[in-house]
Amino acid sequence: xxxxxxxxxxxxxxxxxxxxxxxxxxxxxxxxxxxxxxxxxxxxxxxxxxxxxxxxxxxxxxxxxxxxxxxxxxxxxxxxxxxxxxxxxxxxxxxxxxxxxxxxxxxxxxxxxxxxxx
Amino acid sequence: xxxxxxxxxxxxxxxxxxxxxxxxxxxxxxxxxxxxxxxxxxxxxxxxxxxxxxxxxxxxxxxxxxxxxxxxxxxxxxxxxxxxxxxxxxxxxxxxxxxxxxxxxxxxx
Numbered sequence: 001x002x003x004x005x006x007x008x009x010x011x012x013x014x015x016x017x018x019x020x021x022x023x024x025x026x027x028x029x030x031x032x033x034x035x036x037x038x039x040x041x042x043x044x045x046x047x048x049x050x051x052x053x054x055x056x057x058x059x060x061x062x063x064x065x066x067x068x069x070x071x072x073x074x075x076x077x078x079x080x081x082x083x084x085x086x087x088x089x090x091x092x093x094x095x096x097x098x099x100x101x102x103x104x105x106x107x108x109x110x111x112x113x114x115x116x117x118x
Numbered sequence: 119x120x121x122x123x124x125x126x127x128x129x130x131x132x133x134x135x136x137x138x139x140x141x142x143x144x145x146x147x148x149x150x151x152x153x154x155x156x157x158x159x160x161x162x163x164x165x166x167x168x169x170x171x172x173x174x175x176x177x178x179x180x181x182x183x184x185x186x187x188x189x190x191x192x193x194x195x196x197x198x199x200x201x202x203x204x205x206x207x208x209x210x211x212x213x214x215x216x217x218x219x220x221x222x223x224x225x226x227x
Contacts, residue, residue, distance in 0.1 A: 041222075044161070109161050
């Protein structure tokens with residue numbers, strides 16, 4: 001099956017610094033990737049849809065200047081949390097959409113990145 | 119608006135059967151997914167339904183009724199490792215995934 005990797009798997013940073021998270025589709029090309037965040041005991045919250053070669057589409061309430069998304073190639077999307085604060089501490093998960101030889105799209109998830117801002 | 123409802127939490131006994139329901143109201147429908155998510159991990163794909171009926175895959179089965187906006191995930195011969203959250207998600211007319219809040223399934227010995 002399709003594999004999506006995420007790096008780093010966990011990161012601790014100081015308040016005010018920026019953190020970049022990478023999401024890669026390893027064995028398929030993904031024109032569309034998604035970024036989610038998940039707080040403990042809550043469901044996934046879609047932050048933005050990342051389309052290769054164009055600007056990301058952000059969900060309502062998500063600050064695009066704070067969460068910078070770049071999808072410069074068909075296998076890589078990055079999320080940069082700028083000027084991180086403790087309330088940004090969360091589990092960030094990316095997914096990549098692939099149709100393959102099916103008649104539907106399936107989302108493959110990366111393993112997630114646990115961000116802790118101190 | 120778009121809405122997906124599933125129970126917050128369910129408890130079942132090892133070896134038993136449990137059914138997790140999901141009802142949805144979305145703008146368009148292009149399929150319904152069930153994902154399993156263990157604590158601290160990313161979701162993993164379980165099943166996909168786009169036509170009415172039952173899809174069986176080993177111990178897990180998923181049912182869909184498009185006219186009723188209803189699906190269920192059936193887990194048989196429950197094992198302790200099945201303790202996880204089960205997420206229902208619907209693909210809308212724009213092929214965006216709309217997620218339910220998830221059902222936390224607790225398996226007791």
